[in-house]
Amino acid sequence: MHRAEAQLSTSENVGLLRTKDNYQMDVNAQDLPNTGVRSDSPLNKIHHYHVTQNFAPDIMHDLLEGVCPLELKLVVKALIDKRLFNINLLNSRLVSFNYGSGDNQNKPCIFSASSMTNPDGAPGQNAAQMWCLIRHFPLMMGDLVPEDDEHWELLILLLKCMDIIFSPVISRGDTVYLKHLIQDHHQHFLELFGNARQLKPKHHHMIHYPMAIQKLGPLTRFWAMRFEAKHNFSRRLSHIVCNFQNIAKTLAYRNQMLLCYNLLSQLSLVGDEVEIGPGSSVLVASITDSDVVHIRLRLGLYDEVFIVQTLNQIYYSRRVYNLIHTDWIGHCGIPGSMV
Structure with missing residues (x-):
């Protein structure tokens, strides 16, 4: 597909997919501006491999370091121009938002005024930070944006696409639904920003995701x-x-x-050593579901136990601990004095 056509394409054209035959014709033509092929790839010398049969994309670079930073900055700038909020309020919510224990290490950086004027510039976030930010952004700022806002709808469509693309288990029906979601997203992007910009090459990569998932499975198995x-x-x-x-x-x-x-x-690789983090001593009677702990571990209600938050460098939050600690203790065989 020619670059000018790819910048406006919202769906996959099966008739234009590269094959060994048309690839070799483009190599022989030696016409880079019209074919997009400079020369034969050295990787084709590998036995049982050809570049036209490699369908594995990298969703980290395509989405988290490409489409997501661009569209998030475009949407934020549009919402600020509508005076729904300002950049100071946005940054204050970024700093004060509770990301939870799972995303606590990937807190996003604050936005700068210069990043809003240059959406195509450096993203300002690494891939993990961008994944954390775009998932939590609707919770941070959604109360300030009308439900029918057209720029907000673009962000929601992107998140719906990412829900399937980043899923560890995907059905064939999900890939069909994803194909239409990506088409709706790209069309909406062109409707909002088509006068000033076209679809990026990483937007075009998304069009082929449904086919890649059908051939390879979940794409998180192949990302960088x-x-x-x-x-x-x-x-x-x-x-x-x-x-x-x-x-x-x-x-x-x-x-x-x-x-x-x-x-x-790492002695745990060859033994059963347990590394315990900081904690506190409490009575069994003060623990949630103390009667279960009393029976399962054969401890008295007024026996003292030591409760930790980290075990073997893994952090357990109190809420999760209260739900699963009895089964987890029984499965691992940890002595009661080390609960």
Whole structure:
């Protein structure tokens, strides 16, 4: 598909999908402006592999570092221009919002006035922060926006698409529904911003998601989020050591040392050691469902136990703990004195 057509396309055209035959014709044509192919890919030399049969997209870069930052800034700017709220109120709610224990480590950064004037600039959030922000944004600011606001509708359509795209289990019927959701979203985007901008290439990638899911399964199995997390250690280290001669050797050596340290220090890999975090001593009678704890662990109601929030570096909130602690204790076989 030509770039000019892709910028306005809202649905997949099966007749234009690349195959081995038409790809080779474009390679032989040597006409980059019209075919989009400069030369044959070196990856095609791999046995049983061809680039036209690789359907795995990267939803982290496409959505969390592409479509989401752009559309969120466009929508926020439009709502601010409508005087529904201002950037100071938005930032105050970002800072004071309760993200919960699951997203506490991924709190988003505040918005700057310059980011509103340049939506295509740097997102200002990393992928995890953007995922946290866009999921919670309707809860933060929804009470200030009318339900029938057209810019707000664009954000809701994007979130509906992401609910399916990021789902760990997807049915075939969900992919059909996703196809229509993406089409509605892209059409609505062009209706709102078509005079000033067109669809980005990462918007176009979304059109092929239903087909990719049908061929591969949930796309979270193929995204780059875990690779980025793994590379974070090397990226930070490269700024610290300031080695400009052989940075690859330095990073390889440091990663080897980190692996050795983890293997030697993590006794839980070879034993049953339990690492307990900070906590407090309480009476069994003061615990929720104390009668269940009394029976299951054979403790007296006035026996003293030590309650912790972290176990083996995993944080357990009090609400979840009160619901599952009895079954969890029985399953792990933790002694009553270490509850």
